[in-house]
Amino acid sequence: MSSYFDDLETRSADRRAADLARDLPAQIARAQAAPGLARLLGEVDANAVTSAEALAALPVIRKSELAAAQKANPPLGGLIPAGGGYEHIFQSPGPIYEIGRTTHDWWRMGRFLHALGIGAGDIVQNCFGYHLTPAGMIFESGARAVGAAVLPAGTGQTDLQVRAAADIGCTAYAGTPDYLKVILDRAEAMGERLKFSRAAVGGGALFPSLRAEYADRGIQCLQCYATADLGNIAYESPAMEGMIVDDGVIVEIVTPGTGTPVMPGQVGEVVVTTLNPDYPLIRFATGDLSAVLPGESPCGRTNMRIKGWMGRADQTTKIKGMFVRPEQVAALVARHDEVARARVIAQREGEMDLMIVQIETRAANPALYEGSVLETLKLRGRVELVPPGSLPNDGKVIEDRRSYD
Template identity: 75%
Template sequence: MSRFFDDLETRSADERAAALATALPGQIARAQALSGYGDSLKDVDAGAIKSVADLAALPVLRKSDLSRAQGGDYPFGGLTTKPASGFAHIFQSPGPIYEPGGTDHDWWRMGRFLHACGIGTGDIVQNCFGYHLTPAGMIFENGARAVGAAVLPAGTGQTELQARAAHDVGVTAYAGTPDYLKIILDKAEAMGLKLDITKAAVGGGALFPSLRQEYKDRGIACMQCYATADLGNVAYESEAMEGMIIDEGVIVEIVRPGTGDPVAPGEVGEVVVTTLNPDYPLIRFATGDLSAVMAGDSPCGRTNIRIKGWMGRADQTTKIKGMFVRPEQVAQLVAKHDEIVKARVIAGRDGEMDVMTVQIETQAQDPDAYASSVVDLLKLKGKIQLVAPGSLPNDGKVIEDQRTYD
């Protein structure tokens, strides 16, 4: 296996800037032709947008903008260059928000990350990301095909069967959320099954240092990426384990939360991404995630800029067990039951696992009465705590992340 996925990873700053000056005007022009952008890009001279600095003059596109656009023009809100029937897949994320998907070579740009993990021809990847409605399963499957690896499309759940399959087919690599691999490993150990997994490509949640070390102690090199359903892969770790390297198919800016203004190098801000995917040209898409640019190049030899990784949320939207929980979903829970005064979702940890607690202000006495609503609206199971009206903090928060990342 060659050290790098392709020559793009080792370009000089001048080479990368020259390529961007050629690609970016065309991408802006594609976006201008789409009804979903309305008048927001109408007066922009696409030919003059040739650098990251030039992008700062353009408006930021937010998830709420996608939701509004899609509400009037299903399924993609007039933001794709092809009709829905022209894509290989159509996905649905909470909201609902719909995302297109392709099966062209490395359409989601996940192959670059899997290659950095050492995954390639001869490997069998147990893909434990979901294949149902949400795109994560297909994102990693597409990446595995790009590097020549075989895939066991395991999805989520049925851990005993997962452990058995990993043993029987000789799985060598895992793809999924960081904590689920431990569940499979522990189950296999309890069943007396020897597994051959030595590589893990994870995302969709925080990879805590203690968990990474546990995998290392078990002979597994675990690296993480930063990807979204809308953008595909944005940044990824390499063997250097120093920050996350920006993917070659996107442009990343770090801006002051709530604005589109770039922050000083090294300052923490919101991650804003422009994708060069011609099928789905998202321009200055605000992820709601916080990060910061790192100085210098990665010791691994890849030369694109690096970010420090996920450093929290610019808004209250929080990822729990690999799924985003949004304030509007909590509001829907309150609205569904007249007796609920207020609700608050708390993201926590139990050992190496994410846990969700839903605190509900109500005079009702039966937590189970709300269990189905929580699953239907928040898309996750969680512990439900009923508290007296007026007892939750008056701080405007509906989602609180109590997890620590050090």
């Protein structure tokens, strides 16, 4: 097996930039050919968007906007380019609907499975769901791309899962991180020895202790980061130093509630532009938090790396009966050139909610910001001034310290 899935994985920085300058304007033009996406993008000169820096000037598109478009114009909201096609329609919670295609590696999962060493001769027991949601098809498509056979096991029926794995000799598992342990433990109870040597997991947290347990059982377990809308976004290689961004997407890390990229290394919301011509989502906000890792992976893949999933960016919190949203905190920061960042803290004082607004600034008088706090957050709060760079780098702009026990 070749070390890499394709030569895109090892492109130089110059070639990657040149390819982006060629592909990005064409992708934006495709999005403009979908009436629903065109409305969300607004007036954009596609030919002028040839870099990630230029891309950052475009509006962010949120899942709630896609759902609203589909509700107004069912079933797909005008989100598919004119003349586009699809073989599947999936339903995700919301509900919101996504298309799928049977063309080669449409969700780009093959790159991840190849990095894990899955290929011809392997039989993948695919324990992702095939019912309504696309996860099962996403991983099956990836398995076909690397030449592996698939047992479309889906979820549940653990005794039958064990029986099939033993009878067929499945060599690889695909599914959520914890369900593999359920299968392995049940196999031991049934007196069966399974042949799994690799596990491709996603859709949940892979805790280090669980990865170590699989390693003790002779199973190499790597994880990917994928969504129903976008397919594979990033994946681990055997180097296990962060997650490598897939070569079919552009990832930005932005301040939650905005489309403004954070400084390198800071935690922020993951915003993704896909280069998939059939469903050209531009600057789609995932609602997840992550951060960029410096440098390249020791495995030789040259694309940007992220730390992986670090929580949710939607930190909307009700304080004193009023919702405070990340975009309001961003608006507060934008009103003052000297303010670097701000953080809203909700806590209890006696039997009352208290809102504290910490502001990174070199100013010394909190009263300078009290009016802006009231106007942007619609609540009065205690303003605390803190030195620039002192707020935690955790992606939070709203922190709820209240106990609900």
